[in-house]
Amino acid sequence: MNSWVVATYDSAFGYVSAHGAPLVDLLDPQPGEKIIDLGCGTGALSAEIAARGAEPLGIDGSPALIGQARMLNAGLSFTVGDAGDFTVTEPFDAVASNAALHWMTRDPDAVITRVHAALRPGGRFVAEMGGAGNCAELIAAMQTAWREFGLAEPELPWYFPSPAEYATRLEDGGFTVRLLEYVERPTRMTEGPNGAADWVRVFASGPLNAVPPQAVESLLARINDLAAPALRRESGWMADYVRLRFAAVRKPDSSALTFDMRRPESAHT
Numbered sequence: 037m038n039s040w041v042v043a044t045y046d047s048a049f050g051y052v053s054a055h056g057a058p059l060v061d062l063l064d065p066q067p068g069e070k071i072i073d074l075g076c077g078t079g080a081l082s083a084e085i086a087a088r089g090a091e092p093l094g095i096d097g098s099p100a101l102i103g104q105a106r107m108l109n110a111g112l113s114f115t116v117g118d119a120g121d122f123t124v125t126e127p128f129d130a131v132a133s134n135a136a137l138h139w140m141t142r143d144p145d146a147v148i149t150r151v152h153a154a155l156r157p158g159g160r161f162v163a164e165m166g167g168a169g170n171c172a173e174l175i176a177a178m179q180t181a182w183r184e185f186g187l188a189e190p191e192l193p194w195y196f197p198s199p200a201e202y203a204t205r206l207e208d209g210g211f212t213v214r215l216l217e218y219v220e221r222p223t224r225m226t227e228g229p230n231g232a233a234d235w236v237r238v239f240a241s242g243p244l245n246a247v248p249p250q251a252v253e254s255l256l257a258r259i260n261d262l263a264a265p266a267l268r269r270e271s272g273w274m275a276d277y278v279r280l281r282f283a284a285v286r287k288p289d290s291s292a293l294t295f296d297m298r299r300p301e302s303a304h305t
């Protein structure tokens with residue numbers, strides 16, 4: 037098990053062991069808190085946040101998923117928005133995100149900047165995402181099969197940062213990192229009995245759509261052959277997940293100080 041813990045996490049209810057704890061426990065929503073669920077999908081995390089008495093706002097770039105989230109979670113708030121480009125009208129106590137930040141490949145720093153702007157000083161940013169090496173066997177099988185079929189290198193739609201890289205981005209973006217975990221988490225592919233092929237169909241539909249239709253089935257069969265030695269067990273297929281989870285806090289606002297230094301006369305007016 038590869039685990040790198042920068043610090044322990046001190047929740048409002050005392051020490052919480054970060055490793056293996058559900059994300060909502062790291063977030064530790066308090067009754068009445070306003071919390072954004074960024075890349076909310078169909079709203080599973082929003083529902084957990086609401087169950088703790090906090091007020092979630094789910095934001096997702098997909099109108100279809102926001103539609104489903106509204107249907108599945110009557111009474112909760114959801115809106116369509118791009119994580120790299122959203123604004124809110126009042127400061128939030130926390131931003132949470134599950135399995136979504138690694139899909140936001142265009143500009144990871146813009147996402148951190150928008151999260152920072154949405155939070156009050158001291159507000160929390162708590163998330164889990166794919167980390168460096170996530171699905172490495174699956175991706176290697178994909179790349180090999182693409183090459184064997186004479187196809188151009190597939191354009192991968194994910195951003196899987198190392199812990200050091202993402203911590204630096206958070207610090208540069210105005211956050212203090214309180215906890216950062218980097219763990220291997222082999223995960224049973226319960227929803228994909230056809231193993232690596234199903235995984236590619238669901239999660240790499242972009243690159244797959246660029247493959248000539250007549251080659252798709254044999255390409256997927258080859259990916260299964262290539263991935264099986266590493267990922268197929270007697271009990272079924274396992275995905276080689278590597279996760280990054282973190283809890284960071286927006287640093288206190290220094291704008292008042294900056295203002296005073298720039299306009300010393302303001303003290304006399």
Ligand SMILES: C[S@@+](CC[C@H](N)C(=O)[O-])C[C@H]1O[C@@H](n2cnc3c(N)ncnc32)[C@H](O)[C@@H]1O
Nearest residue numbers: 075076077096097098118119134135136139140
């Ligand atoms: C794997 S799903 C995770 C959904 C949900 N958080 C969950 O745990 O079930 C990733 C989500 O991120 C959303 N997403 C990807 N890029 C986004 C962006 N730039 N802005 C907002 N949402 C985005 C997708 O639409 C999708 O719903």
